[in-house]
Amino acid sequence: MKELENPIWTALASAQSHLARTAGAALRFPPDIAPFAAVAEAGVALDEAALALIGANTYFLGALPQVAPGWRLKELGAVLQMVYQGGALAAPPAAAICELAPDDPDMQELTALAFPGYFRPRTGELGRYIGLREAGRLIALSGERMDLGCWREVSAVCTHPEHTGRGYARLLVSHIMQGMLEQGVTPMLHVGASNARARALYESMGFAPTRELRHAQLTK
Numbered sequence: 001m002k003e004l005e006n007p008i009w010t011a012l013a014s015a016q017s018h019l020a021r022t023a024g025a026a027l028r029f030p031p032d033i034a035p036f037a038a039v040a041e042a043g044v045a046l047d048e049a050a051l052a053l054i055g056a057n058t059y060f061l062g063a064l065p066q067v068a069p070g071w072r073l074k075e076l077g078a079v080l081q082m083v084y085q086g087g088a089l090a091a092p093p094a095a096a097i098c099e100l101a102p103d104d105p106d107m108q109e110l111t112a113l114a115f116p117g118y119f120r121p122r123t124g125e126l127g128r129y130i131g132l133r134e135a136g137r138l139i140a141l142s143g144e145r146m147d148l149g150c151w152r153e154v155s156a157v158c159t160h161p162e163h164t165g166r167g168y169a170r171l172l173v174s175h176i177m178q179g180m181l182e183q184g185v186t187p188m189l190h191v192g193a194s195n196a197r198a199r200a201l202y203e204s205m206g207f208a209p210t211r212e213l214r215h216a217q218l219t220k
Contacts, residue, residue, distance in 0.1 A: 004081060004188065004210060006062040007146055007153070009038035015147040016126070024050025026065065031055060033122045034145070037218070039065045056220045057117070061190070062213045073216040078193040081213055083151065084177060084186055086206025092174040100129040106138035107131070107156065114158035129156065130175055132168055139163045142172035144180070152180050154189040157198075170201065177205075 003010040012020040012027040020027045025044045028037035037054045039046070042063040046054070051071050064073055100107060102124035110131075111119035127144025140163065145155035154176050159168045177187045191198045193212050203209075 001083070001210065003148055004083070004151065005213075006038060006041070007081070007148060007188075007190075007213075008036045008061050009040055009063065010148045011146040012038060015149045021053075023053035026050055026054055028054050028058065030122070031058070032120050033125060034120060035059055035118060036061065039063055051218070051220075054218060056218055058218045059118075060214075060216050060218065064214055064216050067218070071218065071220050074219050076215045076217060078212040079190045079215045080193040080195075080199060081188065081190055081210045082199070082202050082207035083188045083210050084181075084206050085208045089174060089178045089181060091178060092171055094175065096132055097130050097172070097175060098133060100124065100131050100138075100141075100143075102129070104129075104138075107141055107143075110138050110141050110160060111156055111158055113161065119156060123156070127152070128176065128179060130172055132172070134163070140168035140172055142169070142176050144176060148188075150186060151188045152185045154180075154187050157189075170205065173202075173205065 019029055019033060021030060024046050026037050026039050026046055035058050037058045037060060043066055045066045048068045051068055061079060067073060107124055107129060108119050129143030131138050132140040140159040141156050143156045144152055146153040154173055157169050157173055180187045
């Protein structure tokens, strides 16, 4: 599973290559879709021109480049990668679940509470997104982000703070996983290495940790 060691590069060089934008030796998503860039391997040098195309406040995950003077990579907490190792899933209850339009602004509003800046206006174009609403308000969300061909990332898992502890994350993630498995795709995900609660949830659902990845923000 070497492809998983550098997931953003793998996605942009394969199943999501139609979204890739070239910046010197780097590839990146359009910034209104996702704030991620990648290089083929750690230590690849990026000059001023490439970095200007990538832009400040863009994130690298896994392989980190060398950057030109005047720029720096601010390392954030390590990210734990987990891959589903269970079998087929029984269909979870679907009565309350709603399919979300790619441009639904409620998704960006909800994710801003959990991981501000990562979910962009067009992130919803990356895959299927589903949620739960109460009185018309989106209170829980999950969906698909990076597509690596054989693997696809479960992402944007969040519940409004006023509605946690009710099993919504498990329900929505199960639906997203089931859809992937029906297509012959293995679910995978990324979670903060220090987030013991989320890790325990995912392990109980059949995910197993594979590796910790370096996570850094490009700044100037």
